[in-house]
Amino acid sequence: MRVITQHKLGGPEVLTIEDAPAPDPLPTEVLVRVKAIGLNPLEARLRAGEFPLIGKPPFILGWDISGVVEAAQTWRFRPGDEAFGMPLFPRAANGYAEVVSAPALHLVRKPPSLSHVEASALPVVGLTAWQGLVDLGSVVEGDRVLVHGGGGGVGHVAVQIAKALGAYVIATASGSKRQFVEELGADEVIDYTEVDFAEVVHDIDVVLDTLGGDTVARSLGVLRPGGHLVTAVAEEDSELVAKFEAAGMRFSGVAVDPDPVALRRLVELVEQGRLRVHVQETFPFDRVADAHRLLDSGHLQGKLVLTV
Template sequence: MSDRTMRAVTINEFGGPDVLTTGRIARPEPLPTEVLVRVHAAGINPVDWKTRAGHGMAGLQTLPLILGWDVSGVVEEVGFGVTTLAPGDEVYAMPWFPRPAGAYAEFVTAPSRQFARKPDSLSHVEAAALPLAALTAWQALVDTARVTGGQRVLVHAAAGGVGHLAVQIAKHLGAEVIATAREPRHTWLKELGADETIDYTRRRFEEATGDVDVVIDLIGDADDTDARSVSVTRRGGLVVSIPSGVSDALADAARQKSVRTSPLLVEPDAAALAAIARLVDSGTLRVEVERTFPLEQAADAHRLGETNRTRGKLVLDLAQ
């Protein structure tokens, strides 16, 4: 078998988990300013299974497609002009998003400056769980909301991949953090820094809290969560609606109360990944990996992820 091929999980049509098939294909070659990274682990995110099903970022992709954006691995080769990385460097990234990155494979190529050095204190599996989720939380809280000490921040779906990191980053910024999640996750979320926890299955969050400066809405218009969030937000406060953007209902409710709204789509950001790595290595931020799967079981990982009941992240471990 030629060493210029690699294992990869591909899809030839959009559909259910069974469209994910594992085989061997030609491995990519780095262009000038790019690096070739040997993937040790690839994180799985909701956008992966939404895209696989024909939603999410499907409209920006062409078939056949290798899914996945979260990567942790080791630089194998560097293209002409690369000065910041060298073969042997351990790196992590969310390259190319929302264009295809092809993370469910043994190798990926991307611009060198979309990669950051992996946190020293994490394994590749743990590091692969971070990029998309941590960058989403960082860009929502730091870049968009510009959260400062003393503000009240409400995080919906706080036990999920983005949510559990958003709780910790908001706390690091000095905020008072309110987290919505099912009751069995409450003790864990308080260990991560949540000051208040709300079981949304037992009580509507707008009956349990209020006077919030920033809402990080990771649910969207399901059960009108986005529009209902306005009722707990202070005049002039901000609702960042991440999964589906600003719906008409959210925009209308926000105008009536003089609340600001913002959509957010995460972008590659090596500088933010470097800052996130420092938080991880200092013990300020930790990532939760609920379960790992070998590359060949990507379909099983998608089936579990689609239950929306996981704690933290799921990861493909290419060493398994």
């Protein structure tokens, strides 16, 4: 099989395609012939050495995969089943490859309503948004939810999940993404290049932050008493935690983990027509460096995907 690996840290040019032996699935694992690979901003940071999550090179990036089961050491899948998921995160899953061995419990069956491209784009962003809004944020019908970065990977899925939960959803986004975010169902879209959200937003029950930086601290003032800020990108800074608690608010960081139950709930929303994952662009496997250059540029609308 072919894999995309890197032997040193750096820019997109360090990503190289090499031949490697196919993995052997262990008991409870399945061997997946990959059809599509979702790309995430975290992988660009790992490639560049900004975040040493999986150690030093050489390593193979990637977690979001969708494909066809070739072999199964488990009763959960049979050869020929179409499956997708986010195996092993945050450990290396070697997802940038033509064949991946993954724990069966970290995958779910791909429904006909999702293409492999769409399925591969969903797990990391979908589970991050679900765990942030549902598991941590406990969003219920009637809540007021603010999503920072509503046009991005996690953000555009979070807007739709919050609406499906019955929340009133306000999203921040650049003006170029306003129409896109409105079409996702946001009740209000704030162009952060023109308007300071902290001056116009109030009485928020849950803030989901996908931006980090000073956005986190500035969001304290928009929460109602007892409100909750959940960040998908910032660390759980002890000073910020103390500041939020002193003000009668809660502050949490969501570190996404594999969750087949939540992934099936996301599939249900897709099949109900209440959730769609937007893929900005696809790249063939051998153009991974070009895909990473676009990933490095930031300000993406939805996700990027490699096709295999």
